Structures are given as C-alpha cells and as structure tokens.
Amino acid sequence: MAEKEIIVAITGASGAPYALRLIDCLESNGLKIHLIVSPMGGKLLTDECGINKIDAQSLIGRSSTNITIQNYQDLTSPLASGSYPIQGMVICPCSSNTLGGIAAGLGDNLITRAAHVTLKESRRLIVIYREMPVSAINLENMLKLQRAGAVICPASPGFYTKPNTIDDLVDFVVGRILDLLGIDHVLKTRWQQR
Ligand SMILES: Cc1cc2nc3c(=O)[nH]c(=O)nc-3n(C[C@H](O)[C@H](O)[C@H](O)COP(=O)(O)O)c2cc1C
Numbered sequence: 001m002a003e004k005e006i007i008v009a010i011t012g013a014s015g016a017p018y019a020l021r022l023i024d025c026l027e028s029n030g031l032k033i034h035l036i037v038s039p040m041g042g043k044l045l046t047d048e049c050g051i052n053k054i055d056a057q058s059l060i061g062r063s064s065t066n067i068t069i070q071n072y073q074d075l076t077s078p079l080a081s082g083s084y085p086i087q088g089m090v091i092c093p094c095s096s097n098t099l100g101g102i103a104a105g106l107g108d109n110l111i112t113r114a115a116h117v118t119l120k121e122s123r124r125l126i127v128i129y130r131e132m133p134v135s136a137i138n139l140e141n142m143l144k145l146q147r148a149g150a151v152i153c154p155a156s157p158g159f160y161t162k163p164n165t166i167d168d169l170v171d172f173v174v175g176r177i178l179d180l181l182g183i184d185h186v187l188k189t190r191w192q193q194r
C-alpha cells in the first residue's frame with residue numbers, strides 16, 4: 001500500500017507553534033507531508049517561532065525526505081488536481097482570509113486550490129481556524145465550509161488536562177487534530193474523571 005500523503009498549509013493566523021508540532025508528529029508517524037506556506041504564514045513562522053527558512057531541518061530540527069515544500073503560487077503543482085492521491089489536508093493555523101477564500105470558491109493560490117480539490121474529492125479537510133472575536137462573515141464562512149464537508153476545528157485548547165506550559169496547550173490542539181486524522185498519539189488530550 002502507498003504511504004499516506006497529507007497536505008499541511010500554514011497561513012497568516014497566529015499559532016505557528018501548532019503547525020510545527022503537527023508537522024513533527026505527522027513526520028514521526030511516517031506520513032509524507034506536502035507543506036504549503038502563505039507569505040503571511042511565513043512571516044508569522046519567523047515572528048512566533050524564529051523560523052527563517054522553510055525546510056525540514058528548520059521546522060522540526062531534523063532532515064526528512066518525507067517533507068516536500070510546495071510553492072504557494074504554483075497552480076501547476078500536482079496538488080492542484082484531484083487526480084493526485086492525497087489522504088487529506090490540514091490548514092493550521094487558518095486565517096480568516098484563507099477561510100473566506102475557500103468559502104468563496106477561490107483557487108487563486110495553492111492553499112485555496114488544494115482545499116477546494118480536497119472538498120470536491122470528498123477528502124478530509126481540517127481547518128484550524130484562529131481569530132477572535134469572529135464576525136458574522138467569519139461565522140457564515142465556517143458554516144459554509146462545514147456544510148461542504150470540512151471539519152472546523154478552532155485553535156482552542158481545553159484546560160481540563162491542567163496544562164503547565166505553552167507546549168501542553170499546543171499539544172492539546174495537535175492531539176485533537178491527530179484524533180481527527182485517525183492517528184494514534186500519546187499527547188495529553190483525554191478527559192479523565194478525578
Ligand atoms: C502578527 C499578526 C497576527 C495575525 N493573526 C491573525 C489571526 O490570528 N487570524 C487571522 O485571521 N488573521 C491574522 N492576521 C492577519 C492575516 O495575516 C492577514 O489577513 C493575511 O492577509 C492572511 O493571509 P493568508 O491567509 O494568505 O495567510 C495576523 C497578522 C499579523 C501581522
């Protein structure tokens with residue numbers, strides 16, 4: 001059986017640490033990752049995580065042949081076509097801008113195009129939305145995507161695990177994404193009655 005391939009997109013919403021941890025976990029699980037970073041996503045990777053270069057070594061601290069960097073502007077990429085076999089796509093974090101683009105049916109960059117392809121092929125699209133507060137436009141866009149088959153998963157960590165560190169909060173969100181992808185993990189996300 002072919003190895004599992006997944007698209008991870010990073011957009012210009014705050015929350016770049018979620019993306020780094022997600023890529024780390026997916027790579028450790030042996031998935032092949034196609035990474036697309038919007039220009040503002042790249043800026044926030046720098047501002048929030050000190051990442052200046054988009055490659056496996058810089059993102060997860062080790063080299064990997066399982067991470068392919070895709071050009072945000074390249075609409076001739078195989079990912080722009082439904083004929084390329086991909087298991088699903090996670091947009092982490094997802095800005096209101098990209099959310100709106102997908103909801104409007106735009107495909108003017110590789111993130112919105114790949115998201116559109118993911119939906120039309122009835123594959124898993126997980127949107128880690130990050131904005132607060134939200135406007136009626138944002139809410140309508142989220143509803144539109146959910147009705148089209150996407151999973152809207154706001155970057156909203158729970159506190160019932162009694163997190164001590166920022167890493168604990170990041171792990172909570174990433175653990176829930178892995179749950180949605182059906183990937184086993186040991187990140188602390190489970191509610192346990194005391
Ligand atoms: C420091 C900073 C933080 C931002 N955080 C958010 C955010 O959390 N959510 C959001 O929707 N937009 C946020 N933005 C605005 C987006 O970056 C902006 O709308 C951009 O056009 C998004 O483009 P993209 O979707 O192509 O990445 C932020 C911008 C900056 C400079």
